[in-house]
Amino acid sequence: MSQKAYPHIGQPRGPLHAAAWDERYSQKDTPWDHGEPAPGLIDFLAGNTHPPGKVLVPGCGMGHDCVALARHGFDVTGLDISAVAIQNAKQFPNVRYMVGDFTRAMSGQFDWIFEHTCFCAIHPDCRNDYVKAARQALKPNGLLLAIFFVIEADEGPPFGTNRKELCDRFSPCFTLVEERVPRSWPNRQGEELLMLWRKNHLIPPARLSQTTPLFCDMLTVNLNQQKAAHPCIDFEPDPVSNIANKKASA
Numbered sequence: 001m002s003q004k005a006y007p008h009i010g011q012p013r014g015p016l017h018a019a020a021w022d023e024r025y026s027q028k029d030t031p032w033d034h035g036e037p038a039p040g041l042i043d044f045l046a047g048n049t050h051p052p053g054k055v056l057v058p059g060c061g062m063g064h065d066c067v068a069l070a071r072h073g074f075d076v077t078g079l080d081i082s083a084v085a086i087q088n089a090k091q092f093p094n095v096r097y098m099v100g101d102f103t104r105a106m107s108g109q110f111d112w113i114f115e116h117t118c119f120c121a122i123h124p125d126c127r128n129d130y131v132k133a134a135r136q137a138l139k140p141n142g143l144l145l146a147i148f149f150v151i152e153a154d155e156g157p158p159f160g161t162n163r164k165e166l167c168d169r170f171s172p173c174f175t176l177v178e179e180r181v182p183r184s185w186p187n188r189q190g191e192e193l194l195m196l197w198r199k200n201h202l203i204p205p206a207r208l209s210q211t212t213p214l215f216c217d218m219l220t221v222n223l224n225q226q227k228a229a230h231p232c233i234d235f236e237p238d239p240v241s242n243i244a245n246k247k248a249s250a
Contacts, residue, residue, distance in 0.1 A: 008160040009124045010153030016123050021082035025061075032158070033061055037068035038116050040147045040182025040194050045072045053111030056137055058102035059118025063089035069114060070094045077110070103129040107136045115146035120158040127169060135173045135199060144174060144197040147182055151191050163193060170197055 014020065024030060045068065052073040057066050060078030067090050070076045076095045079102055080086050086097045102118060103126055113134055122130060134144050153160035167176070174197035182194040 006124075006161075006165050008152040008162055008165075010156045010159050012123060012157075013155040016121075016157070018081045018083070021080075022084045025082050025084040025088070030061070032117050033064075034185055035062075035064065037064045038147055038182075039184055040192060041065055041068055041114065041116065041145075043183050044145065044194065045069070048072070050143060051111075054109065055112035055114055056110045057114045057116075058133075059116075059121060060089065060097070061085050061117070063092070063095065063097065065114060065116055066090070066095045066097075067092045074112065103133045108139055110137050111139055111142050113137060113142070113144045113146075115144065115148070117149065117158070119146070120149040120156065120161065124156075124159050131169050131173060138199045140199065141201055142199045143177070144170075144195075144199070146195050146197070148193045148195065149188070149191060150193045166193075166195065170195075173200055174198060175200055 052069075053075065055069055055074045055076050057069070057076060057078045058080075060066050060080050061082075062085060063078050066076045066078040070092050074094070078086070078089060078095060078097045079100050080089075080097070081099070081101055083099045086099050089097050103122075115134075119127070119130055138144065148161055148166060149158050150162055151158065151160045152162075170176075176195060177198050178194075178196040180194050181190065182192055184190070184192045
């Protein structure tokens with residue numbers, strides 16, 4: 001899934017390594033930071049019917065969204081590639097911060113991920129790595145709540161995206177539960193899309209005979225074809241039943 005297939009993404013205007021983000025935070029060159037949580041997150045939390053849990057916030061920056069989540073009962077881990085951002089992030093009970101690259105995040109520890117301004121900030125070539133990392137970080141049936149920046153960009157960050165690209169990348173590994181255009185800051189109104197994705201449930205081999213024809217048909221496909229169709233899932237033969245048993249990427 002090459003960047004050329006999505007011309008709306010745009011090209012990098014400068015370096016995207018940790019030192020570059022540190023410099024921007026040190027110089028307070030952070031136009032994405034509005035000093036408060038995302039309006040769309042506030043509204044979602046006010047009406048949320050899903051139980052809170054452990055949530056990872058990649059690209060957390062100064063931690064405004066982390067604090068909002070903690071106020072609603074979440075146990076929050078904020079992660080950012082910039083040590084300067086983390087050093088200055090808002091402190092709050094049940095919020096901890098880590099410096100690190102989300103594409104190398106810990107596995108299977110979180111009930112939720114909240115995405116806002118991370119997907120649009122990483123190098124476009126890393127977007128499939130983002131999907132893999134999200135799947136790896138979530139527990140079975142975990143939820144990815146995302147507010148994506150839906151724009152066409154000549155250069156970034158922020159890099160552009162659209163609904164088709166998001167569905168192309170996330171739907172092989174996640175099921176879309178909810179989507180809507182959220183309330184946003186005035187300079188982003190109508191340019192954001194809130195999506196709630198659930199990590200796909202992996203059906204045990206013993207129950208595959210009772211599943212839908214789609215899943216049964218998938219089992220007859222060559223493993224290499226499956227890998228090509230679903231780059232964020234590893235497939236390997238089940239040692240007992242000798243059928244394709246999907247498992248999350250390690």
